[in-house]
Amino acid sequence: MVTKxxxxxxxxxxxxxxxxxPDIPVMTIAEIGILRDVSVTENGAVTVGITPxxxxxxxxxxxxxxxxxALAGAGVEDVTVEVRHTPVWTTxxxxxxxKRKLVGFGIAPPDSVLAVxxxxxxxxxxxxxxxxxSEFGSTxxxxxxxxxTCLEPFxxxxxx
Amino acid sequence: xTVATTTNTLVGLLVRHADDNTILCQRLGEYxxxxxxxxxxxxxxNVALDHVGVAMHLYEYAAELDGGExxxxxxxxxxxxxxxxxxxxxxxxxxDFAHVVARGFFFDVYQTLLWAQLSASTxxxxxxxxxxxxxxxxxxxxxxxxxxxxxxxGTAESHRRVQAAVDAVWRFTGELFVAVDAxxxxxxxxxGADVAALKPEFDRIVDATLEEATxxxxxxxxxxxxxxxxxxTEHLGxxxxxxxxxxxxxxxxxx
Numbered sequence: 001m002v003t004k005x006x007x008x009x010x011x012x013x014x015x016x017x018x019x020x021x022p023d024i025p026v027m028t029i030a031e032i033g034i035l036r037d038v039s040v041t042e043n044g045a046v047t048v049g050i051t052p053x054x055x056x057x058x059x060x061x062x063x064x065x066x067x068x069x070a071l072a073g074a075g076v077e078d079v080t081v082e083v084r085h086t087p088v089w090t091t092x093x094x095x096x097x098x099k100r101k102l103v104g105f106g107i108a109p110p111d112s113v114l115a116v117x118x119x120x121x122x123x124x125x126x127x128x129x130x131x132x133x134s135e136f137g138s139t140x141x142x143x144x145x146x147x148x149t150c151l152e153p154f155x156x157x158x159x160x
Numbered sequence: 161x162t163v164a165t166t167t168n169t170l171v172g173l174l175v176r177h178a179d180d181n182t183i184l185c186q187r188l189g190e191y192x193x194x195x196x197x198x199x200x201x202x203x204x205x206n207v208a209l210d211h212v213g214v215a216m217h218l219y220e221y222a223a224e225l226d227g228g229e230x231x232x233x234x235x236x237x238x239x240x241x242x243x244x245x246x247x248x249x250x251x252x253x254x255x256d257f258a259h260v261v262a263r264g265f266f267f268d269v270y271q272t273l274l275w276a277q278l279s280a281s282t283x284x285x286x287x288x289x290x291x292x293x294x295x296x297x298x299x300x301x302x303x304x305x306x307x308x309x310x311x312x313x314g315t316a317e318s319h320r321r322v323q324a325a326v327d328a329v330w331r332f333t334g335e336l337f338v339a340v341d342a343x344x345x346x347x348x349x350x351x352g353a354d355v356a357a358l359k360p361e362f363d364r365i366v367d368a369t370l371e372e373a374t375x376x377x378x379x380x381x382x383x384x385x386x387x388x389x390x391x392x393t394e395h396l397g398x399x400x401x402x403x404x405x406x407x408x409x410x411x412x413x414x415x
Contacts (some may be wrong), residue, residue: 055292056213085217085288088295134199135303136206144199160295 007076009038012046015074019066022059023139026101029063033093036084045078046071051089054140091159102157108145110159120156122147132156166349169342171222172245173352174286175235176340176388177274178218179246182236183396184267185211186403191254203303204260210296217289237407241397242390249332251387251396255325258318261307262325268301269365270336273358282350305369312373319374326370327378334383337362 019029029035036049064081071079091110099109103123111118120130127149134144142155188208195201219232278290311322337359346352
């Protein structure tokens with residue numbers, strides 16, 4: 001009989017820091033706000049609560065697999081990933097760290113959802129002279145913009 | 161009302177809304193690469209992705225309630241034409257960009273109102289799915305409305321085409337607001353949406369947009385119905401033949 005040391009919810013959450021958004025691999029699922037809760041029962045059964053960002057985001061299934069794999073790598077086998085539909089995900093949940101990482105990755109971070117006209121700074125030259133090309137971009141979460149100063153096209157992580 | 165009846169009718173409601181999104185997603189999928197500019201191909205694909213995502217969450221919930229063989233794949237891929245309860249509007253063919261825009265616009269207005277109401281559903285899971293779908297429907301409508309204005313108040317050719325599209329699909333909009341008898345208990349319990357009550361706001365938004373776009377609402381009062389009870393136009397069978405071909409030819413195929 002193998003006796004394993006039980007990991008706490010906090011330790012399990014730290015292990016999940018290796019799980020990133022497959023489309024934007026600089027942000028962890030905790031930083032985006034996808035990871036909602038981690039709990040562990042007395043007999044070691046782990047439940048991970050996640051929330052979808054956009055209804056059809058295909059990355060969610062990949063992240064579910066990555067969560068199970070990351071915990072299995074730490075010897076945790078009894079894992080259930082539950083999808084939480086409420087409360088509904090919002091870009092307000094992105095951490096400041098996530099927003100800094102987005103800029104470094106060449107994506108303009110979301111402005112406040114309350115902004116009627118979002119302030120979108122060019123992630124390359126920080127100019128505020130930017131214009132929307134299309135409301136829809138390479139993934140559900142982004143729209144296509146261009147900088148009128150340095151002329152670089154870029155993605156804006158839509159505020160929603 | 162018994163728990164079993166509530167479950168049955170809730171499955172019906174979830175599948176019906178999911179069917180709308182599935183069929184429109186398939187139509188939009190057909191159109192990708194046919195839009196007049198690359199950005200619009202991306203837009204069509206993005207909107208289609210949102211629609212199928214909502215459908216998957218609704219089917220998944222329905223399958224859990226339904227039990228047995230039910231699954232989101234089986235709902236979408238192994239039901240026949242008569243078993244689909246989508247509205248006739250979403251199965252109408254793409255024809256041209258103006259038709260895609262007009263069909264989408266009417267549907268987007270309907271869905272923003274529908275999801276807003278279902279966000280307050282007393283069924284927490286449905287309310288969550290609806291609240292996320294509402295955010296998406298809001299930008300779908302912003303996009304389709306902008307194109308209604310641009311085409312309607314554009315060139316003589318774009319005006320002619322989008323007016324023809326409005327004339328062709330308008331007769332399929334009334335059905336969206338016809339209450340389904342089986343829903344009455346769910347509506348009374350605050351689970352389902354009272355779709356008939358959404359019509360005045362739909363008319364207000366549509367009329368304001370058509371006027372600004374220099375378009376006119378067809379005067380013919382005829383409205384086709386039947387989709388909600390599985391009586392479809394001739395287009396759905398052809399759509400399903402293409403959509404379901406793989407799963408029916410290779411049952412249970414995985415990769």
